[in-house]
Amino acid sequence: MSDGLFQFLLRMGDNTLVLGHRISEWCGQAPGLEEDIALANTALDLIGQTQMWLGYAAEVEGAGRTADDLAFLRDVWDFRNLLMLERPNLDFGHTITRQFFFDAFHVLLLTRLQASSDARVAEIAAKSVKEAAYHLERSADLVIALGDGTDESHQRMQSAVDLLWPFAGEMFAADDVDNAMAAAGIAPDPASLRAEWQRKVDQVMADATLTLPESQFAHQGGKTGRQHTEHLGHMLAQMQWLQRAYPGATW
Amino acid sequence: MSDGLFQFLLRMGDNTLVLGHRISEWCGQAPGLEEDIALANTALDLIGQTQMWLGYAAEVEGAGRTADDLAFLRDVWDFRNLLMLERPNLDFGHTITRQFFFDAFHVLLLTRLQASSDARVAEIAAKSVKEAAYHLERSADLVIALGDGTDESHQRMQSAVDLLWPFAGEMFAADDVDNAMAAAGIAPDPASLRAEWQRKVDQVMADATLTLPESQFAHQGGKTGRQHTEHLGHMLAQMQWLQRAYPGATW
Amino acid sequence: DPQERAFQERIDAGDKIEPKDWMPDGYRKNLIRQIGQHAHSEIVGQLPEGNWITRAPTLERKAILLAKVQDEAGHGLYLYCAAETLGVSRDELTRMLLDGKMKYSSIFNYPTLTWADMGAVGWLVDGAAIMNQVPLQRTSYGPYARAMVRICKEESFHQRQGFDIMMKMANGTDAQKKMAQDALNRFWFPSLMMFGPSDKDSVHSAQSMAWRIKMNTNDELRQKFVDQTVPQAEYLGLTVPDPDLRWNDETGQYDFSEPNWDEFFDVISGNGPCNTERLNTRKQAWDDGAWVRDGMLAHAAKRKSQGIAAQ
């Protein structure tokens, strides 16, 4: 169980860490000042959540590691984030569409986690869910505005949806870790979140005049760590540089 | 003297290392198959030269370090390459213009270094100068073809020349290290290469229908290590990743 | 001109000028230049720090840096709003920045090369900025003064965070100490330049001071900055890179070397280490963002016309 819980907590924390990193890459380069502020704020929330999830993960592991050790001293194979979140930002449309797909899932998951049988999980979820709800409100609004904007913005958003769709399914694919968490009442079976997620996504897509692809193919390998994309290694080379180059220093 | 020689050798080796890295980033992404092959070949030559220069630098230093230690375990401040060479590739025109400015300098420098009072320096220069001459022939031809090609290629090449020109002067700026090398007959005063370099560049610019900017302003700080650009740190984060993440391993 | 005289009397009496009040063209023009330049500095100033967000060494440092950069974008927003009250839009100001017709603080044309630079920027650059900004809380133009009040609160917080990074570095490993010293070496003189050329060479000073849109002379503020900062450097165990720096018992101040003003004018005129990069980054962001801004406007217009049609 404790290894299952550890894996589950890594998944939660790696998702927020990796997405937070990607969003932070927008610093000073967003389409407008309001977006710059909102993106920095989102990244900040996600890094804050990472501190809680990985902090608890480190405690559960009980090997004397810290949240920072987990963030800065693991190599790709030990990361447990969804593949979607490590993808490069590409354009703003891709960034926001990814954010929306994740936010819609994140809100449902955190809402359910507030009732976790693990008090610490419930507590972290309760602290995070309001932030996630705010992120979702914002990303959904942007998807709608840009889908239903100009011809160009519509076409860019549709491309983003087409590109990202095969990465959405991984959020709902359950494995042994998920089954163990569900059995222990720690976390819901991710598959049980799918229908409600789909309703939300369908509604936003409709308002945005965007169409979901029909294929149900889903890339796998991020949350299990079996096979990440090539992008994660490049992200870690940058993210972990200082800790790797100056081991043992305090900052 | 030995520290001067060490610094001089770092400059030679860091130039080829850093430019070789940049060129290698083109792998599989050049405008055509012949360019892909030629760029890989150029990078390969430059990395080979790096092994010789940094290998000798490590010997001269006498601190038990190897060429690989110098390449993979120094931070930005200890790098001694020209600022121009660490700049991002931008488009093919920028990459080739930078290559031409450097090749024209490199050929002159290596030619003179064949007569160095230091036998090892002379030997490495003799091994490198043919490669450099071939690089120059190729980069000069490309600058001419693209400068004198279409309106778009002309305009892109002119932008590249304008952007890179303020970085050319650093090649010829002499400091104490250069003066000591010149006094010892190890290397020429870089300023003494300028007139001939300028003749070559003027001739190629004329054939390419391109114009050099009038400003003689020159960015400084790479070859002395005083102030690199922000790009070098990102390059090193990638270049040095494995050595930093797995210290002491052999590959 | 009696109108101008009355205006000056209001200023001398410590009145705040508000957007709808009459004001001389020169006052308006100078304020637009000054506030715009300040706003642009906040925006461009995100870039040297943004350069290290993705390489911040701990989660906490990453969060602090993100919060700081977010604050800076917020300051930009306050300031553009203050400028808008003078009749110039944010888009116009942005266009002037991107066309090179308006400046931003030259300090942001220097590169951030190690993590210690995040400390040095907070400690020295924000420190110098605060020196400039604290008196501007009492400037004559109401919206500007009020923006400054909000900004100053956050800036002094940033400065303390920067000093805290420097402390960690200065008390850290040998490599960290070296980074800290190197950062001070590179940022000391550029920070002194932030106050502008010596008063005798400064163009707009006298009139701006009369209008109370400039509150102190450049040299006054520079001296004050040196007097405040040198003991902090000593506390950190770092050496200020000025061999002529010494305490002067007579004046009760530090004597120090002038920065290299040739370098200052080089940087101002576009030849700083990062001018081209910074401006190109902003241009790219603006151009890449065009479809987003257009899309949002188009959607808002559709919603509006649907709303009207529904009535």
Next chain:
Amino acid sequence: DPQERAFQERIDAGDKIEPKDWMPDGYRKNLIRQIGQHAHSEIVGQLPEGNWITRAPTLERKAILLAKVQDEAGHGLYLYCAAETLGVSRDELTRMLLDGKMKYSSIFNYPTLTWADMGAVGWLVDGAAIMNQVPLQRTSYGPYARAMVRICKEESFHQRQGFDIMMKMANGTDAQKKMAQDALNRFWFPSLMMFGPSDKDSVHSAQSMAWRIKMNTNDELRQKFVDQTVPQAEYLGLTVPDPDLRWNDETGQYDFSEPNWDEFFDVISGNGPCNTERLNTRKQAWDDGAWVRDGMLAHAAKRKSQGIAAQ
């Protein structure tokens, strides 16, 4: 058809067919497909290795990898030239690749995630490629056979280099051993897939074998690859990720599990881990390079017309 019969007799007699010889449309079409796909594989195959050139751990490893990638581009060039002798231009073939009308080897749709993957690609992927290519040196179409001779020499060199990387990793630190095993785990079944589906499911096999543009069945080659590779894995101290793998004394071969053919067809149909990335990278390179290719053509045309005018 007497022409076709005569053609088949030449092939059966071991004659080489040359570009100007008569050949059946199907022969030409199949060869174009096969050589084009092979050429594209060399080009796209640069990308997974290019991904590690900038992170190679030593100068020597970086040089070896650069030389390898350069060789691959060279192989692409030989093969496009061979295809051109069949009346299809390199640009046409490239266009078909970018439009998704021609394939490249599916193996390159798998990501390279650690340095050990550079070893695994050389050892397993080049190893499997060689299995395919060595017999093709005796293929019936002359230009193709001659290209294969040149290619095979270099490929076997690459395979040895890959194995050498695996040796270093397998004999290295615990982390390196783990990387090596992880690479074998990920690349084993995809390498088996490189030989194509089982003969009973393979579409073009019989005719291609009669024409000698396919020299062995897929299953034959796959078996040969397994028999050659398993002892190498044992030598490295690595475990082949197949619980059912065992030596069969009766057949004198290894029994092994079939790869997951559903995954194979998923990858073929565009759903591999990197299909979109690989094709987008090539599209981007092609589009970004358009101005260069155009510029070079325009310059060459100017030079030519100047040459004519000067006569």
